[in-house]
Amino acid sequence: MSAELENELKIFFKDLEWRGIISNHANLENFYHLKPEEKVIYLGIDCTGESLHIGHLFQLIQTIRFAKEGFTILLVLGGATSKIGDPSDKEVERKRLETEQLNNYYHKIKNQVTRLVIRSPLTKTATEIAKKTKLAPLELFYADKPNLLKDIYKIFKISMEDEKEKKWEKYLNYIWPLQDNKFKILNNNDWLSKISFIDFIDKVGRKIRVNNLIKKEFVKKRIDSEVGLSFLEFSYSLLQAYDFWHLYQNYNCHGQLGGSDQWGNLTVGLELIEKFYPGGKTKIFAFNFNLLTDKEGNKLSKSENNGVSLNNSRHEFFDFFRNMTDEQAEMYLKQFTFLSQQQIDELLKLNNPKKLRIPQRILLELEWFLNYGEILNERN
Known part of the structure; x- marks a missing residue:
């Protein structure tokens, strides 16, 4: 890899920091030393509601910055993981969604994502x-x-x-x-539905240590609460880690992006791949974004009931910015x-x-x- 490309990635990362976009990063030197063919990253979007919101828009805009730098962007919709729902930053377990409702959410979110990132010239x-x-x-x-x-x-x-x-x-x-030829929309149900529980535990369970998982902030918080943490929720990090490994294997994906409440899940993915490929030869990395907040510093999201949905009326979306x-x-x-x-x-x-x-x-x-x-x- 040329020193010129490394310098371009350093300048790019410095710009992300100046914009206040990056909250945490892991394996930054790996990012700086990517070869052109290794410039593939992914962002996961679960389909637990009928619309994207302003927080999703914020994250998608950041993926466009990467696309402008020559990265291929894999947008992974959680056709499988939406059945669980990410427990990060949640005080209680998500309500179980029926298959028909999940499928409805999935298609609505897919249509929105497609219309946002797959366009005419x-x-x-x-x-x-x-x-x-x-x-x-x-x-x-x-x-x-x-x-x-x-x-x-x-x-x-x-x-x-x-x-x-x-x-x-x-x-x-x-x-x-938009660099529309840089985006691919995938569904993690396409690979997670093909692996049995025994094969999953045999492949992933052998690599990940429980003592590392329980150190994650959201896990500690829930375990110490009266509600506790179900095995269903506990397994979410493993499924997301498997997504990263699958994308690394099949799409040459070297990096993962996510919100700041996703940091625990992102680091489990790094750990899993590094266990499969010991010796520091993977050049994988992870960045997470600062959460989008209102003027009081409160998280903007659909779960907090203060995030502007992209399905909202134009007047409400207009007022949000105005x-x-x-x-x-x-x-x-x-x-x-x-x-x-x-x-x-x-x-x-x-x-x-x-x-x-x-x-x-x-x-x-x-x-x-x-x-x-x-x-x-x-x-x-």
């Missing part, structure tokens, strides 16, 4: 969006401030004289620069857009006084695109 999408919309949000908000709009466009490297299609194409470079505090909007500008540090710094200087709300209105470009692009409602 960029130029075609930009053109179609431009035809369906009269104006972009920035033009609506700053129609009476042409000089300010011109300064914002200059930072975006957009000319006021650009045709609408060209403007949208440039917008998407900063809002949703009504952000200045501090939260500045943070989201780093985490939800593909603007560079220099561009964000320049935009924040323009945002004086703050009542101009430039960060909030740039974030509305994302909301505008998701809805007018018909990604959530109708396949392009």
Whole structure:
């Protein structure tokens, strides 16, 4: 591997840290030393509800950053693991879902994920969006401030004289620069359903030590609680670890991504693969993201009943971005857009006084695109 590629990955990781995206990482040096053919990562999404929410959108946007760096992204839907549900960060066992309901959730989530990451080529999408919309949000908000709009466009490297299609194409470079040929959607039921319980215990149970599992924070918390932890929930980490091993074997997958409440599960996957391939030759790694939070620092998710569902009305999704505090909007500008540090710094200087709300209105470009692009409602 060339020193140039290693340097590019170091710069990329530094950018992730600056954006406040990375919570923990394991085997960072392995990440830096990946060969081009080893640049494959996966993100798991369980299907325990009928819609993705804003937290999923946050994670999917981060996978696009990896795709832009040449990574292949495996999005693994939990057709099997959704039957259990990840117990991480849960105080009680999840309610058992019937097969019909699980299948319904799976197909809804798959449709949403597909529409988010498998699209028409960029130029075609930009053109179609431009035809369906009269104006972009920035033009609506700053129609009476042409000089300010011109300064914002200059930072975006957009000319006021650009045709609408060209403007949208440039917008998407900063809002949703999707590399659609870099994504594969998989279902872990395709491999977990083919292994018997005895074979699973024989293959995985021999490699993982219980004393390591019970050190995991969520396991200790539940074991010490009055509710306790069922064997069903305890087994979830093993199933997720097996997913990683299967993807390593069959898709050359070297890394796993997840939310910060997933850290215990991610490290079990690393342990399993390292046990199968001792000697430090696997070059596997794991990153987990900071949880998406509201202005009070509370986790945003469907389980906390405060996460905006991507099935919600456009008005509610619009209000989510529009009504952000200045501090939260500045943070989201780093985490939800593909603007560079220099561009964000320049935009924040323009945002004086703050009542101009430039960060909030740039974030509305994302909301505008998701809805007018018909990604959530109708396949392009």
